[in-house]
Amino acid sequence: MVTETDVQNAVVELLRKTVVRLPADVKSALKAAAEIETEEVPRMQLKAIMDNIALAEEGNTPMCQDTGVTIFYITLPRNCEVDVEKGIVDGVRLATKEVPLRPNAVQPLTRKNPGDNVGERMPFINCKVGDKEYIEITVMTKGAGSENMSQLGMLTPSQGVPGIKEFVLSTVLRAGGNPCPPMVLGIGIGGSSDICMKLAKEALLRPLNERHKDSEIAALETELLEALNMLDIGPMGLGGRTTVLGLNIEYAYCHTASLPVAVNVQCWAARRGTVRIHPDGKLQFPTHEEG
Ligand code: SF4
Incomplete structure (x- = not known):
C-alpha cells in the first residue's frame, strides 16, 4: 500500500x-518562437532563454x-x-x-x-x-514576477466578447516586460470572482498545443493569441514577434448579471x-x- x-x-x-x-510543449513553443524571429535582439533573448534551459537540464539545477x-x-x-x-x-x-x-x-x-x-x-x-x-x-x-501581473475584471454582460478582448489586451500591455515574456496566459471567463481566477490558473495546466474542445472558445484562443503577438512587446520586453507563447481559456456558466474575466500571467518558465x-x-x- x-x-x-x-x-x-x-x-x-x-x-x-x-x-x-520544462514540459515538451513549452520547449517546442520557445523553439518555434526563435525560428520566426528575424530581428537580432529578440533572437538573442530567446537564445539566452534556451541556453539557460539547456544549462539547467545539464546541471540538474533550477x-x-x-x-x-x-x-x-x-x-x-x-x-x-x-x-x-x-x-x-x-x-x-x-x-x-x-x-x-x-x-x-x-x-x-x-x-x-x-x-x-x-x-x-x-x-x-x-x-x-x-x-x-x-x-x-x-x-x-x-x-511572483508573472503572478503579480495577473488581473480580475468584473465586466458587465453588455461589454460582451469585445470587453473580454479589451480586458485581456490591457492586462498584457500593463504587464509589458515585467513577467519575463514571452508569456503564457491562462484566461478564465464566467463563474464568480473566485471561480474565474481559479479557472484562469487551471487553464495554465493545459498543454500549449491543445485548443479548447469547444470550437467557439478555441477560435477566441487563436484570435487573442494572434492579436497579442502584434503588440511587439517581445521576448523580455525588448520587442519582437512573440509576446505570448500560448494562451488557454477555461470557462464556467455565470450569473445573468455578471461577466467575470481573469487573466493569470505566466512567464517563459x-x-x-x-x-x-x-x-x-x-x-x-x-x-x-x-x-
Ligand atoms: S522567469 Fe518567471 S519565475 Fe523567473 S524571475 Fe522571471 S517571472 Fe519570475
Whole structure:
C-alpha cells in the first residue's frame, strides 16, 4: 500500500523535475518562437532563454532562481486511505532543502519566512476524487514576477466578447516586460470572482498545443493569441514577434448579471509537472517522460 512517505518522496522528485525541466510543449513553443524571429535582439533573448534551459537540464539545477510558490492539483482514487496532503507538505519541506527550492513563502503581514515554503494554506492544494486507481499530483511552481501581473475584471454582460478582448489586451500591455515574456496566459471567463481566477490558473495546466474542445472558445484562443503577438512587446520586453507563447481559456456558466474575466500571467518558465503514484508504488511522470 502507498504510504505518506511514498507521497513525500514522489513530491520531492516531482518538484525536482518541474523546476529543472520544462514540459515538451513549452520547449517546442520557445523553439518555434526563435525560428520566426528575424530581428537580432529578440533572437538573442530567446537564445539566452534556451541556453539557460539547456544549462539547467545539464546541471540538474533550477532554471530560474525564483522557484515560485507551490500550487497543487490532486486527484485521489475513491477510498484513498493515505494522507496525501501530509505527504505533499512534507515533500515540499524536503524539496526546499534537497532540490533546493528558494524559500519564497512568507506570512503576508509580518513577512516572516519559515524557510521551508510551508505555512498557512501553503502549499495550496486543490483536491478532487476521480475514478482512477492511482493518485495523481500536479504541481505548478509559480514565480511572483508573472503572478503579480495577473488581473480580475468584473465586466458587465453588455461589454460582451469585445470587453473580454479589451480586458485581456490591457492586462498584457500593463504587464509589458515585467513577467519575463514571452508569456503564457491562462484566461478564465464566467463563474464568480473566485471561480474565474481559479479557472484562469487551471487553464495554465493545459498543454500549449491543445485548443479548447469547444470550437467557439478555441477560435477566441487563436484570435487573442494572434492579436497579442502584434503588440511587439517581445521576448523580455525588448520587442519582437512573440509576446505570448500560448494562451488557454477555461470557462464556467455565470450569473445573468455578471461577466467575470481573469487573466493569470505566466512567464517563459511555464513550469508544471505531474506524477502518478500507482497502488504498487510505481511512479509515472507524464509531463516529464524524457527525464
Ligand atoms: S517571472 Fe518567471 S522567469 Fe522571471 S524571475 Fe519570475 S519565475 Fe523567473
